[in-house]
Amino acid sequence: MMIIVLTTQVEELLQARVVRASFLDVQETDPNQYEVRSGAYMNVVNLSQKKCSCCMFDVDKLPCIHAIAAAQTANVSRISKCHPYFRTEYLRLGYAKSVMSKDETCPLPNNVVEKRVKTPPxxxxxxxxxxxxxxxxxxxxxxxxxxxxxxxxxNCGHTGHNRQTCND
Structure with a gap:
């Protein structure tokens, strides 16, 4: 039996990112920092601080494709880099406590009870x-x-220039 750690929608999103991350080239600069290249673009990923130069990792609190590629190179689980808000356990804990019903021993003042709330125009x-x-x-x-x-x-098949500016 497989234990589901992340919510279903987040897991599907990460799975789609894993496919895209497999096309990237990763180079380790130090134990926590990696350079991730895709063609002419380069991004720097810091796995310990959960940051990437594309800023998607910082905003979404989910690993971007660059962070996933770096995590695969470092043999680190991509699930460990997700914010705890996206875990099913965190979601279950939010609904674990019961909601208290209206306390009949403490009556509300009459001016509050009689007041009607109108819908906004x-x-x-x-x-x-x-x-x-x-x-x-x-x-x-x-x-x-x-x-x-x-x-x-x-002409030559290299990236970074076109046929008109080719030196070969």
Whole structure:
């Protein structure tokens, strides 16, 4: 039986990132820092501080593709680099305590009981309504994305220049 540590949606997101991370080149600079290259781009990942120069690791609190590639090189679990908020145990603990019912021994004042809360006034937008809804970050990430192919020269096949600026 497999123990599920992360929530299902986060695990699917990380699995999609693992596929994209397999195309990256990783070089260790010191035991905690790694240089991750994809074509002409380079990112620096610090696994102990959970930081990456692309800043996605800092914002999402989930390892980006660069951090996953570095973790695979360092033989570190990608799950250990996720924030505890994304763990199923943390989610279960949030619902573990019961919610207290209304205390009948302490009555509310009459002015509070008699007060009615009105709904806020709603004004319709003056422009044409949107037909499609905005997708969330998880929905965008879950779409099948392949890493971009590095552009290369038509003459020599190297990256970083084109046919017109080729020296060969």
């Amino acid at each position: 709603v004004r319709t937008q003056s422009r044409r309504p949107k037909l499609t809804r905005a997708e969330g970050p998880f929905e965008i990430a879950m779409q099948s994305k392949r890493p971009r192919k590095a552009h290369c020269c038509g």
